[in-house]
Amino acid sequence: xxxxxxxxxxxxxxxxxxxxxxxxTAPSKKSxxxxxxxxxxxxxxLASKGFLRSHKPYNPPANVAEKVREIxxxxxxxxxxxxxxxxxxxxxxxxNACFQGFQHSVPNSxxxxxxxxxxxxxxxxxxxxxxxxxxxxxxxxxxxxxxxQYDYVRFNPETDTKFKGQTAFPKSSTLVTGLRYRGKYEGHxxxxxxx
Numbered sequence: 001x002x003x004x005x006x007x008x009x010x011x012x013x014x015x016x017x018x019x020x021x022x023x024x025t026a027p028s029k030k031s032x033x034x035x036x037x038x039x040x041x042x043x044x045x046l047a048s049k050g051f052l053r054s055h056k057p058y059n060p061p062a063n064v065a066e067k068v069r070e071i072x073x074x075x076x077x078x079x080x081x082x083x084x085x086x087x088x089x090x091x092x093x094x095x096n097a098c099f100q101g102f103q104h105s106v107p108n109s110x111x112x113x114x115x116x117x118x119x120x121x122x123x124x125x126x127x128x129x130x131x132x133x134x135x136x137x138x139x140x141x142x143x144x145x146x147x148x149q150y151d152y153v154r155f156n157p158e159t160d161t162k163f164k165g166q167t168a169f170p171k172s173s174t175l176v177t178g179l180r181y182r183g184k185y186e187g188h189x190x191x192x193x194x195x
C-alpha cells in the first residue's frame with residue numbers, strides 16, 4: 001500500500017513540476033546542444049595558437065633513416081616501411097629505443113598514429129619549432145612600411161619630454177603589475193585632486 005502511495009505522490013509532483021515549466025513566465029533556460037568538436041578541430045586550434053607548447057624543440061639529424069634501421073637491427077625487427085607495430089610490447093621497446101637514440105620522445109597524443117616503421121621514420125624527420133609566432137617576427141624580413149615595436153613604451157610625466165609631461169589621461173595611473181617587467185619599466189601613480 002505504501003509503495004502505491006509513493007508512486008502516486010511522485011506522479012503528482014512530476015505533473016506539478018511540468019505544469020510550472022509549461023506555464024512559467026520566466027525565460028526558458030534550455031541549453032541548446034553545442035556542435036561536437038572532434039580531435040582534428042582541437043588539434044587545429046592548438047596548432048594555430050603556437051604558444052605554451054609543452055614539448056622541446058627538435059631538429060632532425062640528416063641520417064634519420066639509418067638510425068632507425070640500426071635500431072631495428074638491434075631489436076631484430078623488420079626495417080620495411082610497411083611493417084606494422086601491432087604488438088604493444090614490441091612497439092614500446094622500439095619507441096623507447098628511438099627515444100634513447102634521438103633524445104626526442106613521441107607525445108602521448110601521437111602514439112596511436114605511429115603504426116608502422118615508415119610512420120616512425122616520418123615522425124623523426126619532422127622538425128619541432130616551439131618559438132612563439134610573435135617572437136618569430138623578430139627574425140623575419142618585414143616590408144619597409146611595417147614596423148613592430150617589441151618593447152612597449154610606458155608614459156611617465158617625469159621622464160617623458162615630448163609633450164612636457166602632459167598626458168591625455170591625467171587621472172589615469174600606469175601601474176606595472178607583472179614581476180617580469182617591474183625592473184624594466186617604471187610605473188607612475190597619477191595625482192588626484194579628490195579622493
